Amino acid sequence: MSSPAVKLSGLPTTGGRPAPRAPLSVVPATAVVRQGWFILALIATMVLSLLATLMINTALAQGSYERGRLVTESTVLADRQESLTTELSQLRAPAALAQRALALGMVPAQSPAFVSLSKGTVLGVAEAATGTTPFTVITEPTMGSTKTAKATKTAPSKATPATSSTPADSKD
Amino acid sequence: MARPGGNPRVRARAMFVGLLVVLSLFATQLVRIQALDENSAAELGMQMRVVTETTPAMRGTIVDATGTVLAASIEKREVSADPQSVAAYKKKIDGKLTTVGAAGAALDLAPLLGQTVPDLEKSLTTPKTRYVLLERAISPLTWNTISKLGIPGIYSKRTSVRSYPQSTTSASLVGFVSGDNQDGGGGIETYLNSTLKGAPGQLAYEVGQDGVRLPMGFSKEKPAVPGREVQLTIRNDLQWYAQNALAQKMREVRAASGTVVVQSVKTGELLAIASYPTFDPNKITTDASFVNTAFTEVFEPGSTAKVITAAAALEEGTVKPDTAMIVPYSVRRADRQFSDSHTHPTEYLTFAGALAQSSNTGLIIAGETLPKATMESYFRKFGFGSRSPVKFPGESAGLLAKAEDWSGSQRYTVLFGQGLSITAIQATGVYQTIANGGVHIAPKLIGAVADSQGALQKTAESQRTRVISSKVAGQVSEMLEGVVGAEGTAPAAVIEGYRVAGKTGTADRYDEKVRGYSGYTASFIGYAPASDPELVVSVIIQKPVNGHYGGVVAAPVFHDVMTYALQSLDIPPTPGDTDPPKLTLKLDSPPNPDDPAVLRDRGGR
Structure with missing residues (x-):
């Protein structure tokens, strides 16, 4: 309380001699033998990973080629299926069948007849078709460029029938 | 004092601080790009590498009741070219890589695209553009071959074309598609466009530099x-x-248009709707007719509508099939003279006889026993004046004025089917109702629609409405059997071994062009087997030139179509049931004109 300067014992005094240093020496190289193995491991890992990358890339390319081949094959098959389906649809269309039947000399039946298998009877009138009625297969959508073929918009939506025109009587 | 910056320590510190400032700017930028704006930057990069392709949806197939394809879509490729890139086309010739350009590309592509080499070369050298459409639809296989050529600047896009294997047969019913989007251009294709269309998809993928x-x-x-x-x-x-039977007859009689409708009596299902002239959906031309006459064309039915007058009078009890009638050749109503089609002396008939002979005067005398409003209500109950629930594109409701708006003479003309207009579908419905014991079944055209899994789901059953009692329906049906036969107006409609009922019609045809009546509407509507009806067939032929009577023009078509339909749908005749019931048509002696029960011309009161 009275004296501000306290003398601490054990601290070197400014005027005293420096403390002696520990002697320096070379650290012995203990890991020299193991370092060679480590480099080998590193090289091996690198080679392995390069090989793996190569294999993966090869597999990818292979898969890509395989995919391309399969896509082509699938396209070819789909195309073939489509053309066959279209051809079949056209061949089985009734108009085409009727034309073939006419070409073979067949004629339409004039009376429907059925055989009852359970009773062993004939239902309807079974007569040989005579072919006297002319039968043609018409595939043209219109009658051609005649005047009658064009009169199709006949809907008399604004018709006010029977009021402003000549007497209309039903004919039979 | 040393010069500013001259002190190496100060200089080093200044450089260090400067470096720190610059580096921390870099670091902030790095953090901003890598951490904060990471997504947008990555996206920008991705955008530059990702290609988006639209995969079109295949349009739904339209099939018939047995699964036969009426319309189907086929996958195709649309091929386009970038003329600027094509010019760099290189090819190995004799082991040497040579630039052959557009000429070489045209030489290679021409056989694949089915074009001539000069034409193709011209397209491939179009100046000032980077897009030329080469071919709209080639098969995926052809595209595969093209893409293997490795010509730069040749691109393709998935697309599809619509194919109609039945061609003109069902064209006016199924319709067609038009435009790049393959939207319906008529018929079912328009009607169910949203169901058939589907939704296109998208495929996005990353591409490399090349x-x-x-x-x-x-x-x-x-x-x-x-x-x-x-x-x-x-x-x-x-x-x-x-369709074929109709087309044959149309060519024979040189008619303006024609319709055949085949309907199932017991389900209301429409089994065939022929309409002529029509079009080829695989080869659209502008002069073709794209309407479906069965739904869109309205006409005055004439005699085929007399069954409604008969059914209404029988149902209301004002006449009976054997009511005695005095039928003159001509009667005067509303300042107009109404006559029968053939001159005849005054006849003594039963009501059944008047209908069998299709007498206009007889039907006026019998029909005027009913108030106007009652007649109108029967027309409406039979389906006149309103569109059928099919609601086909462009379908007409026909024309049936309100009873209070009927003119003086119209009140009488409607009794024999003139002064009102209907569609073929409505006309067929009248006979379906009578054949089905008086119960009208709404016509049905769509049998099933696929759900999202692709499985067909049946549509709801058609609505049934009782129009007349089964007793009256039976009475009318018996009268209609008298029409088909040697004594009736349509012997051509007879189908051997079957009982057939039906009615001819030869109506004056209202022509909008001449704003009056011109030509005729020849029709026959009937059903079979009459004892237990399964099918109703209506044939309507507009403005025939060679012949015009319904019994001559329309009845033979009915015969052929009905014969084929009975065979094709396995409907045998009822065994031993070949003779129609005998009805008294003519009276042996003149009835007493003063008897109030006798129907005669009393001047329309």
């Missing part, structure tokens, strides 16, 4: 939703037969 898809790269697919399949109630074979 535009080739990267194997492990980003890819995202939103699959296209294919359109749904639609099944009609139509039977394709019957449809063809009806």
Whole structure:
């Protein structure tokens, strides 16, 4: 309380001699033998990973080629299926069948007849078709460029029938 | 004092601080790009590498009741070229890589695209453009071959074309598609466009510098939703037969248009709807007719509508089939003279006889026993004046004025089917009702629609409405059997071994062009087997030139179509039931004109 300067014992005094240093020496190289193995491991890992990358890339390319081949094959098959389906649809269309039947000399039946298998009877009138009625297969959508073929918009939506025109009587 | 910056320590510190400032700016930028704006930067990069392709949805197939394809879509490729890139086309010739350009590309592509070499070369050298359409639809296989040529600047886009294997047979019913979007251009294709269309999908994938898809790269697919399949109630074979029979007759009588409708009596299903003239959906031309006459064309039915007058009078009890009638050749009503089609002395007939002879005067005398409003209500109950629930595109409701608006003479003309207009579908419905014991079944055209899994789901059953009692329906049916036979107006409609009922019609045809009556509407509507009806067939031929009577023009078509339909749908006749019931048509002696029960011309009071 009275004296501000306290003398601490054990601290070197400014005027005293420096403390002696520990002697320096070379650290012995203990890991020299193991370092060679480590480099080998590193090289091996690198080679392995390069090989793996190569294999993966090869597999990818292979898969890509395989995919391309399969896509082509699938396209070819789909195309073939489509053309066959279209051809079949056209061949089985009734108009085409009727034309073939006419070409073979067949004629339409004039009376429907059925055989009852359970009773062993004939239902309807079974007569040989005579072919006297002319039968043609018409595939043209219109009658051609005649005047009658064009009169199709006949809907008399604004018709006010029977009021402003000549007497209309039903004919039979 | 040392010069500013001259002190190496100060200088080093200044440089250090400067470096720190610059580096921390870098670091902030790095943090901003890598951490904060990471997504947008990555996205920008991705955008530069990702290609998006639209995969079109395949349009749904339209099939008939038996599964026969009426309309189907086929996958195709649209091929386009970038003339500027094509010029760099290189090819190995004799082991040497040579630039052959557009000329070489044209030489290679011409046989594949089915074009001539000069034409193609011209397209491939179009100046000032980077897009030329080469071919709208080639098969995927052809595209495969083209893409293997490795010509730069040749691109393709998935597309599809619509094919109609039945061609003209069901064209006016099924319709067609038009435009790049393959939207319906008429018929069922328009009517069910949203169901058939589906939704296109998108395929996005990453490409490398050379535009080739990267194997492990980003890819995202939103699959296209294919359109749904639609099944009609139509039977394709019957449809063809009806269309062909109609076309044959049309060519023979040189008519303006014609319609055949085949309907199932017991379900209301429409089995065939022939309409002529028509069009080829695989080869659209402008002069073709795209309407379906069965739904869109309205006409005055004439005699075929007399059954409604008969049914109404019988149902209301004002006449009976054996009511005695004095039928003159001509009667005067509303300042107009109404006559029968053939002159005859005054006849003594039963009501059944008047209908069998299709007498206009007889029907006026019997029909005027009913108030106007009652007649109107029967017309409406039989389906006149309103569109059928099919609601086909462009379908007409016909023309049936309100009873209070009927003019003086119209009140009488409607009794024999003039002064009102209907569609073929409505006309067929009248006979379906009588054949079905008085119960009208709404016509049905769509049998089933596929759900999202592709499985066909049947549509709801048609609405049934009782119009007349089964007793009255039976009475009318017996009278209609008298029409088909040696003494009736349509012997040509007889089908050997079957009982057939029906009615001819030869109506004055209202022609909008001349704003008055011109030509005739020849019709026959009937059903079979009459004892237990299964099928109703209506034949309507507008403005025939060679012949005009319904019994001559329309009845033979009815015969052929009905004969084929009975065979094709396996409907045998009822065994031993070949003779129609005998009805008294003519009276042996004149009835007493003063008897109030006798129907005669009393001047329309």
